[in-house]
Amino acid sequence: MEENRIEIDRDLCNGCGLCAIVCPTGTISLRGEKATASGGESIFCGHCEAVCPQEAIRVHEIDEEMSQYKTFTTEKQWLPPGNYNTSLLVQLMASRRSCRHFTDQPVERALLEDLMKIGITAPSGTNSQAWTFTILPQRKAVQAFAKHVASFFERLNATAEKTLLRMFLKLIGKGELDAYYRGYYRKVKEALEEWHESGKDRLFHGSTAVILVGSKPGASSPAEDALLATQNILLAAHSMGLGSCLIGYAVAAMKKDPSVQRSIGIPADEEIHAVVALGYSDEVYQRIAGRKKVTPRYFEG
Ligand SMILES: Cc1cc2nc3c(=O)[nH]c(=O)nc-3n(C[C@H](O)[C@H](O)[C@H](O)COP(=O)(O)O)c2cc1C
Known part of the structure; x- marks a missing residue:
């Protein structure tokens, strides 16, 4: 079964064994100096495919379309640790602010779908990827x-x-x-x-779109997965020129009253963990604000 879903081209495989080393579940091993997918239970994380110097492995669970974006281009080339501009990354993270004044300008659907795809680059428990995304693409919704x-x-x-x-x-x-x-x-x-x-909207702050991030039943860490994807969305939204704001009131309403969730077509067995208001921001800041003091606790062994 797994051999079909993880396809290894034996002609291309040079037996280097890198795929077996990075496989977290022991699904891949070397047999007769060729990689074979057999033992263990694959979680289809794609580490084998990503590490193979011969491009000999294809994990069929992975949908290539999910890493094709409509509003920007990006490299498929893997960035090794340390090869990114930390200063810029931190400036982006700290510049993201909860936006509570949106303009009337609608958000392009392609942007919203790209945000979802950026969301799912997040890690998920046992790679379950059991998250769900519900998009309200316009102010009316x-x-x-x-x-x-x-x-x-x-x-x-x-x-x-x-x-x-x-x-x-x-x-x-x-x-x-x-x-x-x-x-x-x-x-x-x-x-x-x-x-x-x-008519003043103190709930969604006049946002012109919303993405609800939820989970399907059966995920090992549904809330964590959804919230990690959510943080990706918040950061990416800022980098793409959008304001965003988490709306905890909407999450609370959905948790307490299933009819609120049903009202926008979300099945009852899904759980919503984050509601992200999105739109073009009408706010301008002069500088980055800091955070309250926090001190780490060390345990030295
Ligand atoms: C779980 C969660 C729920 C939130 N719910 C709301 C909300 O319902 N309405 C709102 O205006 N802001 C909401 N916020 C935004 C926070 O107030 C905001 O993150 C915090 O004040 C820090 O400001 P910053 O996001 O600009 O850094 C929420 C944030 C989180 C993490």
């Missing part, structure tokens, strides 16, 4: 989604207003509603009022 999220918070606020219920739940060890009331209720109430009165 974002507004429709916002209505469902807002309706969830309207219902949540109405429940949180019930003092006796909050106190009772807290007494029986379920303090979540009370914590919400103390931490978020007022802010959410104001935002909802403003939305009804003037």
